[in-house]
Amino acid sequence: MRTIAVTARKGGSGKTTVAVHLAIAAHLRGRRTMLADTDPQRSSSMVLKSRRESGPTVVETSGPKLFALQMSAARSGVDVLLIDTPAGAEDELVQAAVLADLSLLVIRPTFLDFAAAVSTSELLRRQRRPALVVLNQAPPPRAGIEAPMVKKAQEAARIMRLSVAPTILRARSAYQSVLESGCSAEELSAGTAASQEVADLWSFLERLTFGAARSPELCAVGA
Secondary structure, eight states, rough: OEEEEEEOTTTTHHHHHHHHHHHHHHTTTOOEEEEEOOOTOOOOOOHHHHSSSOOEEEEEGGGGGHHHHHHHHTTTTEEEEEEEOOTHHHHHHHHHHHHHHEEEEOOOSSHHHHHHHHHHHHHHHHTTTTTEEEEBBBOOTTTTBOOOHHHHHHHHHHHHHHOBOOSOOOOOOOHGGGGGOOOHHHSSSSHHHHHHHHHHHHHHHHHHHHSSSSSSSSBBBBO
């Protein structure tokens, strides 16, 4: 079983939207998937409980209960455990990161998002846990050229010694609108740019986490 923690220090980053889309992406590809919702707002739970389709499983829990849940999930044959962590809650983040094979830092390409992410990256560095930045809500490129704010975000991640996922999630209304039906962009917006972004991101994460025991791309923060 692989465990992926989805984190964001700053509220409004789209962390839960990313967590739900990844959970459904894994499920659609035949992975037995569980999403652990440790955010007190329970947004992930509300979305997935409204699904008419079967799977993925969602469990409302908290940081101190994650280890027991992880052990139970592994025994029951779960392939992927995704953890939706609360924004700004350091204790919950540590508890999730310690158990995770990979922590995703969902960050918008803004100064305030990266400023908030500094403490998260330092925390993960102290724990020597693998981490990856997922740029979210980024403007689409024009004529194949990234917007200056995206280039600055990529440079900020490099300075922070953080790897960035090759797939950038753009600012697209489909990501929000589909959640009302408990679905993902892949299900309700098939063939669109949003559905392709989710597919590409999950494909990369699946190769990264289910591939070699120690992929060169999957290294501890700052290692």
